Amino acid sequence: MSVLHIVEVTKTFPGGTNAVDSFSLDVADGELVCLLGPSGSGKSTLLRMVGGFEQPTGGRITIDGEDVTHLPPERRPTGMVFQSHALWTHMNVFKNLAFGLKLRHMPANLIKEKVEAVLELVGLAGYGDRMTTQLSGGQQQRVALARSLVLEPKILLLDEPFASLDQHLRERLREEVRDIQQRLKITTLFVTHGQDEALSMADRIVVMANGKTEQIDRPDVVYRNPQTPFVAGFIGTMNLIEGEVQGGHFVRADFTVPLPIADGPATLAIRPESLDLAASDKPGASVHRVTDYGTHGLVDLDLADGTRLKSMVAHPDLFRAGQGIELLPRAVAAYRNNQQIYRSSP
Amino acid sequence: MTTLALVRPRTDWLGIVFAALLTIAIVGPLLVVGTWAFTEVWRYPNVIPQQFGFRFWGQTLGRPDVWNALMLSLQLTTVVTLLSAAICLPAAYAFARMSFPGRNILFFSFLAGHAFPKFGLLVAIAAIFLQLDLIGTFWGVVLIQLVGTLMFMIWIPVAAFQAVDRRMEEAARDVGASPLRVFWSITLPQAGPTIAAAVLLSFVGTFYETEGAWLIGAPGIRTMPVLMISYINNQMVIQFGAVLSVVLWVPSFIALMFARRVIGGGAFARGFGG
Amino acid sequence: MSEVTEGAVRPLIDGAARRRPIGLLLVAIPVLLMIWLVIWPAMNAIGRTIWRTDANGQLSFDLSSYVFFFSDRYSLDNLAVTLWTTFVCAILLLVICLPIALYLRFSHGRLSAYVQALAIFPMFVPSIILAFAFIRVLGPNGMVDILLNAVDLPKIRTPYLTPWGPVIGLVWDNIPLTVLILLAGLGSVANQSIEAARDVGANALQVFWHIILPRISNSVLVALSFSVLGIFSSFTLPYLLGPASPEMLGPFMQRTLREVQNPVGAMTQAVVAFGFCIVFGLFYVRSVARNQGK
Numbered sequence: 001m002s003v004l005h006i007v008e009v010t011k012t013f014p015g016g017t018n019a020v021d022s023f024s025l026d027v028a029d030g031e032l033v034c035l036l037g038p039s040g041s042g043k044s045t046l047l048r049m050v051g052g053f054e055q056p057t058g059g060r061i062t063i064d065g066e067d068v069t070h071l072p073p074e075r076r077p078t079g080m081v082f083q084s085h086a087l088w089t090h091m092n093v094f095k096n097l098a099f100g101l102k103l104r105h106m107p108a109n110l111i112k113e114k115v116e117a118v119l120e121l122v123g124l125a126g127y128g129d130r131m132t133t134q135l136s137g138g139q140q141q142r143v144a145l146a147r148s149l150v151l152e153p154k155i156l157l158l159d160e161p162f163a164s165l166d167q168h169l170r171e172r173l174r175e176e177v178r179d180i181q182q183r184l185k186i187t188t189l190f191v192t193h194g195q196d197e198a199l200s201m202a203d204r205i206v207v208m209a210n211g212k213t214e215q216i217d218r219p220d221v222v223y224r225n226p227q228t229p230f231v232a233g234f235i236g237t238m239n240l241i242e243g244e245v246q247g248g249h250f251v252r253a254d255f256t257v258p259l260p261i262a263d264g265p266a267t268l269a270i271r272p273e274s275l276d277l278a279a280s281d282k283p284g285a286s287v288h289r290v291t292d293y294g295t296h297g298l299v300d301l302d303l304a305d306g307t308r309l310k311s312m313v314a315h316p317d318l319f320r321a322g323q324g325i326e327l328l329p330r331a332v333a334a335y336r337n338n339q340q341i342y343r344s345s346p
Numbered sequence: 347m348t349t350l351a352l353v354r355p356r357t358d359w360l361g362i363v364f365a366a367l368l369t370i371a372i373v374g375p376l377l378v379v380g381t382w383a384f385t386e387v388w389r390y391p392n393v394i395p396q397q398f399g400f401r402f403w404g405q406t407l408g409r410p411d412v413w414n415a416l417m418l419s420l421q422l423t424t425v426v427t428l429l430s431a432a433i434c435l436p437a438a439y440a441f442a443r444m445s446f447p448g449r450n451i452l453f454f455s456f457l458a459g460h461a462f463p464k465f466g467l468l469v470a471i472a473a474i475f476l477q478l479d480l481i482g483t484f485w486g487v488v489l490i491q492l493v494g495t496l497m498f499m500i501w502i503p504v505a506a507f508q509a510v511d512r513r514m515e516e517a518a519r520d521v522g523a524s525p526l527r528v529f530w531s532i533t534l535p536q537a538g539p540t541i542a543a544a545v546l547l548s549f550v551g552t553f554y555e556t557e558g559a560w561l562i563g564a565p566g567i568r569t570m571p572v573l574m575i576s577y578i579n580n581q582m583v584i585q586f587g588a589v590l591s592v593v594l595w596v597p598s599f600i601a602l603m604f605a606r607r608v609i610g611g612g613a614f615a616r617g618f619g620g
Numbered sequence: 621m622s623e624v625t626e627g628a629v630r631p632l633i634d635g636a637a638r639r640r641p642i643g644l645l646l647v648a649i650p651v652l653l654m655i656w657l658v659i660w661p662a663m664n665a666i667g668r669t670i671w672r673t674d675a676n677g678q679l680s681f682d683l684s685s686y687v688f689f690f691s692d693r694y695s696l697d698n699l700a701v702t703l704w705t706t707f708v709c710a711i712l713l714l715v716i717c718l719p720i721a722l723y724l725r726f727s728h729g730r731l732s733a734y735v736q737a738l739a740i741f742p743m744f745v746p747s748i749i750l751a752f753a754f755i756r757v758l759g760p761n762g763m764v765d766i767l768l769n770a771v772d773l774p775k776i777r778t779p780y781l782t783p784w785g786p787v788i789g790l791v792w793d794n795i796p797l798t799v800l801i802l803l804a805g806l807g808s809v810a811n812q813s814i815e816a817a818r819d820v821g822a823n824a825l826q827v828f829w830h831i832i833l834p835r836i837s838n839s840v841l842v843a844l845s846f847s848v849l850g851i852f853s854s855f856t857l858p859y860l861l862g863p864a865s866p867e868m869l870g871p872f873m874q875r876t877l878r879e880v881q882n883p884v885g886a887m888t889q890a891v892v893a894f895g896f897c898i899v900f901g902l903f904y905v906r907s908v909a910r911n912q913g914k
Contacts, residue, residue: 086517088514
């Protein structure tokens with residue numbers, strides 16, 4: 001039973017930039033939460049504060065009710081897996097895993113038992129005698145994971161652990177990590193800038209930008225119902241159109257959509273898969289390019305003022321460049337002042 | 347020259363010319379010395395010695411002045427190297443890992459020792475030692491040789507410490523190691539080989555240090571190189587000097603073997619500003 | 621998607637502020653040693669040669685030791701032979717080492733590895749052994765004389781105890797570092813920039829002059845500075861291989877200090893040496909510092 005509470009944590013670097021700005025998050029027991037954001041969004045800094053490698057300038061971090069805000073890393077019940085795996089190259093795999101246990105004065109036979117068990121868990125049984133430099137990138141990252149797991153930390157911290165691996169390996173490893181995490185029911189905080197990783201692994205996703213939370217939700221909700229224009233633009237592909245609402249209609253160039261909100265500026269968001277097209281002579285949009293992906297097609301469209309939109313279509317062969325098009329959005333959301341103010345029912 | 351260097355000829359004539367000239371100029375003289383060391387009789391103008399043998403080895407190594415000089419040199423070198431390591435390695439760690447006011451200025455100030463013509467500086471130091479009565483004493487020589495090792499023993503270990511991945515140290519903190527334990531179990535072993543090479547090179551460099559020992563140490567302190575100077579100037583038996591040269595060259599040979607990794611990769615030359 | 625680049629990659633645990641005194645403490649001894657035995661002696665030498673105690677025991681500004689140095693025939697001869705030796709060595713080093721470095725840069729294989737090993741080898745031969753070997757080879761009745769005699773040629777005029785003795789020894793001694801520094805400089809000349817120049821029709825000499833030389837001019841100057849600093853006040857080789865008169869500044873200073881027992885005279889000579897080398901010293905320090913800063 002381990003829960004993590006992050007309460008209004010702030011990190012100000014010398015020079016006055018707030019890397020993390022009054023951030024709060026509760027992670028439930030056994031939950032895997034992804035911190036997702038572009039580089040510089042403060043997600044890594046936040047993770048490093050939970051691990052004890054950075055001191056918050058304000059706020060509190062508690063694990064199972066115990067305040068760890070000012071404890072050094074060696075006295076926190078957290079285990080961190082680093083992006084560059086950070087294995088100790090002068091030790092073999094066994095010694096890498098045993099180091100932490102030895103510091104805890106565990107008897108040698110018990111250490112051996114535990115190390116072998118965790119190697120088995122990450123699929124590296126029998127690799128104890130290898131030097132870490134003789135392992136492949138994926139194996140090194142597995143050893144790094146095992147090095148954290150063997151100490152049975154209350155909170156597992158993963159700092160973009162797959163960033164240096166190739167696409168194929170990354171997909172396999174994230175499934176493995178997810179399986180292990182669910183088997184051990186270990187509370188996990190995972191930092192990534194890859195939305196695929198977040199969407200496929202997380203119980204909940206925290207989308208961060210500029211040191212602040214943009215949205216905290218289940219992956220499907222973050223995708224279907226982004227609460228801010230930033231999240232809308234960051235997760236998946238999204239047509240974001242700046243425009244004006246006048247008398248219940250959103251207007252941009254010759255394109256209008258009914259939008260039952262008060263008059264004023266607004267940002268309209270439409271997923272490519274929610275934007276249907278119909279051939280038309282009416283002014284609206286024209287086809288710029290058609291790309292056929294086999295399973296589906298993508299149509300690039302230009303509004304009269306040059307604004308570029310994308311639409312996903314089932315039969316790309318129905319369209320050709322230069323053709324006039326009528327836009328038929330099925331589901332839209334609208335944002336004003338960085339807040340969602342309207343969402344059509346799905 | 348460049349013509350040949352850029353347009354690769356089928357046979358590397360340029361390389362052969364360089365190799366031949368360098369072999370004659372660099373290996374040749376040393377071979378002559380080596381031959382003398384194992385010669386008992388070699389009268390001009392014979393091209394090959396009349397008689398080879400080990401007679402002069404026994405005679406040279408049996409001389410008390412040789413033994414005294416050897417023992418003194420080893421003592422001096424050991425003391426200087428240990429002192430240098432004891433004061434320089436912690437300083438190198440501080441320069442590499444800690445931030446404190448004046449860090450950069452202090453770091454580069456060690457270049458000052460290399461900004462002066464060396465012997466001029468030694469004379470200036472000797473003038474101070476004259477007033478302090480350190481001339482002709484063991485510790486006077488220790489001090490002057492210690493200064494010679496400073497830059498080497500700080501700059502190379504600093505690079506070694508900086509090359510240790512901080513994430514490795516953080517990972518060790520993460521599994522429960524105290525900062526001191528991290529240094530002992532992670533940082534030091536990682537930086538170890540390079541630091542060992544620096545210590546070894548400074549040991550050998552100190553062993554051969556001649557000018558400071560001669561200027562400060564004479565007449566009381568006679569190290570091996572100082573003894574060698576007097577053999578060259580005053581000793582009629584050529585073989586004594588030759589045998590001593592061969593014996594003296596042994597530490598250098600060990601250094602040659604160990605230093606390859608430090609000198610390779612151009613890191614060493616960069617340390618000299620290349 | 622604005623970026624807050626600061627803080628993205630931040631080093632370890634902070635708390636540097638807490639460790640400040642420890643950091644200073646750890647570097648204190650070497651720094652103090654360096655100040656006491658490098659900076660202070662240099663300043664002391666300058667101070668004591670221009671502020672002298674006069675007959676009444678009063679400290680006063682007095683340049684008489686310099687006046688003596690620059691009016692004394694013997695001192696001036698020594699200075700002249702020092703300058704001549706330094707200049708000749710620098711030229712010879714360039715003429716010998718630049719072709720070797722160029723060759724090493726543009727060829728690979730066993731032969732070039734052998735050439736490189738040989739060029740670096742003198743670094744591992746103490747100058748005292750070098751001096752001994754020099755005498756046995758180039759000295760009277762040395763190996764060269766033996767070989768010449770064997771083919772019925774006359775003996776050479778030995779450079780031993782002439783100004784050429786130190787020149788040969790010092791060049792031999794300084795080959796490794798000069799080659800290494802030049803080679804490091806040549807490493808920054810990209811193959812592609814040379815190929816591009818050849819592509820537009822430059823011949824090898826033009827490539828060297830227009831492409832390579834501008835890129836390595838700094839390295840050449842560093843190599844020169846380094847050898848000038850070493851050669852100008854060298855002691856062992858001139859002392860053992862050079863003539864007794866005129867002698868180079870190194871042996872001259874040593875004799876003035878230890879045999880003539882005239883510290884002020886020796887310090888004056890040292891300060892004169894500092895003065896002649898200051899340009900090279902400052903350039904060398906600047907280059908190394910800039911290199912490290914990168």
